[in-house]
Amino acid sequence: MQLIGLTGGIASGKSTVARRLAERGAVAVDADQIAREVVEPGTPALAEIAQTFGDGVLNADGSLNRAALGAIVFSDESSRLRLNAITHPAVLRRSTERFEEARRANPDAVIVYDVPLLVETANAYPFDLIVVAHADAETRIRRLVELRGMAADEATRRIRSQASDEERLAVADVVIDTDGSLEHTLEQADALWERLTTA
Template identity: 45%
Template sequence: MNIGLTGGIACGKSTVAAMLVRRGAVLVDADQIAREVVEPGSPVLARVADRFGQAVLLPDGQLHRKKLGEIVFNDPAAREDLQNLLHPAIRATMRERMERYEAEDPQRLVVVDVPLLFESKLEWMFSEIMLVYVPREIQLERLMARDGLTGEQAENRLKAQMPIEEKKALADIVIDNQGTREDTERQIESFWRERGLP
C-alpha cells in the first residue's frame, strides 16, 4: 500500500511523515530525490547546464541553486523548461523506489512525500492522497515565524501554490494539524488502525 503525502507550505508535513515512519512506514522524499538527480556528473545536471549556461554550476560542479532560482523565478517559460528537465527523472526515481519497497515488504506502508503533488498532477501514482492541513491564516503565521518572512513575502509564497482549501477538497485523507501534537498523533493512529497496518 502506498500514499502520497502532501500539504501546503508550513502545514507540518515533515512532522506527520515522521509520525508515520515511527509506526513502521517507509518514506520516499521527493525533495531529496530532486537534489539527487542534479548531483555533479548526472545527465540531468548536464542538460540543465546546456539549457541555462555554465553560470548555473559552481566551481566544484555542484548546481548553483541561487543562480538558477534567479533565472527561473521571474521567467515562466524558463521555469517550465527546468521542470521538463527535472520532473521525468524525479518521477522515475520515485516510482522505482516505491516499487522496490513494495516488493521488499508488501505489508509495509510506503509514504511518498511530494510537496506539490496536486500542482504536478501526480495523483495517479498513489493508492490514496493524505493532506496535512492547517487553515491559510495559520499557514501564514507559521511561515513568517519559521522563515523570518514579512507578511507580503509569506503571501507571495502561498500564492505560488494551489490554495490549501482546494487541496483539502481533492485529498482522500485530511490530517488537521492546527491543534496539539497529540491531536495530530491521534489522527495518524486512527488512520493506521483503519487501514489495518501492522
C-alpha cells in the first residue's frame, strides 16, 4: 500500500488531480467528505461544536449550519483553532479507518488522500509521498470569483485563512503546477501515476 497526501489551497485544482488519479486506479479518500461525516447530527464532534460556539451554528433540524459557523471561524483565528481542535482528531480517526479498509481490499493499493488542510493540521499521517497542487493566489481568487460566484474579498479571506504557498511547498515531495491549462495539469497527474505504479 502507498499512502499519498494530496494538498493545495482552495481552488488550486487539487480535486482535478485527485479525480485523474482515481480514474487511473487510485483509491481516492476525500478529507472534506470525511469532515462532513464527522459532524453529522448525533456525532460527538457536532455536540462539541454546538457547546463551544452556541446553538446558533445549528439548523432547525439539528444539522450543522456551515454558513453560520464559517462566519465565526473565518473571521477569528482563535475560533478557527478551537474548531480544528474538535474536528481534526475525528477526521484522523475516520480517515485511518478508510485507509485500512482500502489496504485490506487490496494490499497494493495506491491511496490518494485529498486533504486541503494537510499543512494546517497537527495530524501525523504516515504519507509515503506528499503532492502539492499549486496555483498562485491571483489565479485561485479568479477561480473562486468566476467559477464559484464568491465575492473577491471573501475569496481573499478564505485563501489567507489557509497555509501560505511557501508553507505548502516546503512539505512537497512533488509539485503539480495547476496555473496553466487543464491538459497540462492532467499530463502531470498522469506522470505522477506512472511514477507511483512503475517504481
